[in-house]
């Protein structure tokens with residue numbers, strides 16, 4: 409097995425690193441980190457993102473026809489990896505909803521949404537979860553009733569991250585009122601500025617005290633979104649009516665896999681090791697403790713496994729396959745590694761590492777404590793680890809569906 413990148417891929421990485429060196433000052437990085445924790449784009453961030461876009465790196469794997477570079481998923485991985493490592497920046501095209509439109513959309517939808525997504529004039533939030541169903545999405549109640557050439561939407565979504573900054577929502581609804589479970593669901597691409605849509609903030613555990621910007625999963629806010637007789641054209645339907653389950657599964661899988669998830673693990677481990685090497689309150693005795701050394705080495709090895717799992721999924725996709733259970737396995741391993749590593753540093757550094765931002769005795773503005781909080785939420789969002797395990801058992805190992 410050869411894990412080496414091609415000469416062309418190495419060249420791409422070198423040119424991104426040169427760009428980062430030239431343009432990402434500490435001031436811009438700080439500004440971007442504020443953006444990352446849900447402030448919306450500032451003019452400084454927008455200018456930098458515009459430069460990245462002009463170089464073709466915002467949608468490196470998307471087809472040329474819609475403004476992408478058609479360079480494949482490994483190239484996208486390299487772009488994601490370099491920008492995330494340098495500034496926690498989600499550049500490359502994953503997590504935007506656009507891959508789902510490319511996979512299931514009509515030509516008109518691709519023309520309408522993909523170039524706008526590249527320019528960041530169109531930003532999607534994801535409207536799956538509802539108050540009574542998150543894991544069990546087949547229980548969706550938000551409904552869209554077809555009347556002539558329109559759907560009329562009524563219902564509620566919850567945990568809709570970034571709804572306050574989004575132009576559109578990728579909305580899963582029940583279009584067949586008689587249907588049960590997975591049948592009769594559809595996905596609509598709905599503008600957020602329509603009459604009848606209300607967005608209400610739902611503050612997360614990282615909001616007060618506010619997690620320092622270098623925290624992983626520092627998002628201070630998610631949302632509730634209400635739909636009250638919202639009318640959209642039938643052209644908003646993504647894929648076939650009633651086929652929303654398949655459309656959404658494919659979209660979610662495409663968004664699940666990318667450099668970011670593994671880098672979150674690796675960078676958190678690096679922070680831990682760096683702190684153990686030079687942190688003021690870390691004693692020589694602790695640095696030399698074989699239990700501490702064994703633990704950080706073990707965590708680092710796990711982080712490399714996260715990277716290999718990501719590369720495997722991307723390689724399957726690059727070769728036209730569907731990483732149905734491989735993406736789920738990755739979604740179990742990386743978040744649980746995050747919990748193990750944030751717990752380990754908390755145990756190694758002792759009680760002060762559990763103090764949150766704002767406490768005068770907190771270590772590094774409480775980042776280790778906030779990382780610990782963030783790690784737990786990552787085991788739930790985007791599909792909980794328990795359910796991902798079930799996917800691996802069924803789709804990967806061929807086990808029968810579990811009887812209720």
Ligand SMILES: Cc1cc2nc3c(=O)[nH]c(=O)nc-3n(C[C@H](O)[C@H](O)[C@H](O)COP(=O)(O)OP(=O)(O)OC[C@H]3O[C@@H](n4cnc5c(N)ncnc54)[C@H](O)[C@@H]3O)c2cc1C
Pocket residue numbers: 533534535536537539540541542543544566567568569570612627630785788789790791792793794795798
């Ligand atoms: C910070 C954050 C951001 C989010 N952003 C979004 C977003 O932008 N858009 C969106 O649509 N959703 C979003 N979510 C929602 C997320 O996808 C759901 O929280 C997740 O799917 C779990 O659903 P739930 O919260 O209803 O928990 P539940 O479904 O009630 O699950 C609770 C627990 O029970 C377990 N469980 C449930 N069913 C089974 C089963 N069959 N077998 C074994 N165990 C089971 C789960 O694994 C979990 O541990 C976000 C969540 C968080 C925390």
